[in-house]
Amino acid sequence: MLRMETLGQRIRGFRLKKGLTQIELARGFITPSMVSQIESDRARPSYKVLVEIASRLDVSLEQLMNGVNFDLEYTSKYKLAIGMVRAKEFGAAIPLLEGLLEAATPKVSKENLLMELARCQLELGNVEEAESKLNQVMDTDQGTTLLPLVLLYLGKVAQVKSEIPIALFHTKRALNEVQKAQAIEADLHVKILMQLALLLEKVGKAAEAAKYYEQALKLDHCSSEERAKTYLRLAEVYDRQKKYEQAEEYATKAAILLGEQSNQKMRQDLQHRSIMLRRGSGDWKESVQSLLSIAEKYEQNADSVVAGKMYADIAQICRENKAFDEALSYAEKARMSLLDTDPVMGKVHRVLADVFFHKHDDLKGQKHLDNAIKIYEQQGMTAELEEVMLASCRLLNNKGDFQEAYRKLEHYHQHLIQELGQRGIVL
Known part of the structure; x- marks a missing residue:
């Protein structure tokens, strides 16, 4: 029977394959x-040394460690595995955690190992494996202290599987359990509230979602980046409810935090969303200039797709302010940067429809409305689909084409029933 390769043998093999000496591999961070x-x-x-070695050998951490015989003490192996999980090296952590699970020792509880494995599998998108591990924890009598976290993960599994009612059930139970605990872990509490709010958004319960987002903010257990994101989520929720004063308030709070973001791409994304939410409260031309500035930065970084999405929003602002020639110009710039199937193209076609209706070219206007409908249907964008479908039906009704208007409404109704069914919602 062939013996498994040790970690040292694996590193040596990769080093020789790359043609490095021990001195060259060690240079600048450890000794030869x-x-x-x-x-x-x-x-x-250490985990840090392993990461650097993998980088210098041009291999992933998973390649370096997969199938290796770790002749380590149980506790050392556990610390290494947890270090990988915290560093989001989920693929590399799984074989270590599975080995620890097979070894079975009282030093580390089986439930904790199963939870770490479930997290890794969930992060990698392996929902069936994650669910299996979580159910094993649920089946043990010792799992009560882990119950809120297990339920949170089960909610996430159901969400990934588009089983939204089940996801809501598990996440609400998680919230009940964490609130019953004598010592509430703030970080876990925030994660549960955020997941619950997001799920409620998905089923159209915007007011209830806003309540949980605000509760999460009150716990004050977020980084500036996460806080800015939550402010924007709240702003978007209030915007959909047409509560523009609250939407502007939270968008402004997000904008104040933007200067603290060290990640430029994140900062630009948050600025973009904040501008769109506050576009009705000031000079719309200033909003256009701000978005143009961001679009130019993306173009300089050869990110034409994101720049195209900026141009789509600029076109929308111009259309909202009756600047139809400018709207047409920016919509065409967006079309040049985006694929025909990109969800944002629905917005572009919506703008172009209004532009051509304004120019009394109803044939082109209706064609663009139909294109927007097609994209929103394909992408499952129900709220956007409703708005554009109703606009199309109103136009047909005004022209006296009642039969076609009715046909479109019936088609939309059937699509909505199918879409809700796929999300596990039955009317």
């Missing part, structure tokens, strides 16, 4: 002697 000890399995590298 340490490399020698690691390769001969006389020294145990």
Whole structure:
């Protein structure tokens, strides 16, 4: 029977394949002697050292560790596995965690290992495997302290599977359990509230979603980045409810935090969303200039798709303010940057429809409305589909084409029933 390769042997093999000496591999972060000890399995590298070695050998951490025989103490192996999970190296952590689970020792509870495995599988999109591990935890008598987290993850699994009512059931139970606990873990509490709010948004309960977003903010357990994101989620929820004063308030709060973001792409994304939410409260031309500035930065970074989405929003602002020539110009710029099937093209066609109706070219206007409907149907964008479908039906009704207006409404009704059914909602 062939023996499994040790970690040291694996590192040595990759080093030789790359044509590096021990001195070259070690340069600048550890000694050549340490490399020698690691390769001969006389020294145990830390997680940080392993990451650097993998980087210098041009292999992933998972490639470096998959199928390796770890001759480590149980506790050391557990610490290494947890380090990988915290660093989001989920694929590399799974074999270590599975090995620990098979070894079965009282040093680390089986339930904790199952939870870490479930998280890894969930993050990698392996929902069936994640659900299996979570159900194993639920089946044990010792799992009560982990129950809120198990239910949170089960809610996430159901969400990924588009089983929204089940996701809501598990997440609401998670909230009940965490509120019953004597010592409430604030971080977990916030995650549950945020997941519940997002799910409620998906089923159209915007007012209830807003309540949970606000509760999460009151716990004050978020980074500036997460807080800015939550402010924007709230602004978008209130915007959909046509509560524009609250929408502007939270969009402004998000904007204040934007200067604290160190990630430029994140900052630009949040600025973009904030501008769109506040576009009705000031000079619309200033909003256009701000978005143009962001679009130019994306174009400089060769990110034409995101720039195209900016131009689509600029076109929308121009249309809302009756600047139809400018709306046409920016809509065409967006079309040049986006694929025909991109969800944002629905907005572009919606703008173009209004432009051509304004120019009394009803044939082109209706064609663009139909294109918008097709995209919104394909992308499952129910709220946008309703708005554009009703606009189309009103136009047909005004022209006296009642039969076609009725046909479109009937088609929309059937599509809505099918869409809700796919989300696990039966009317």
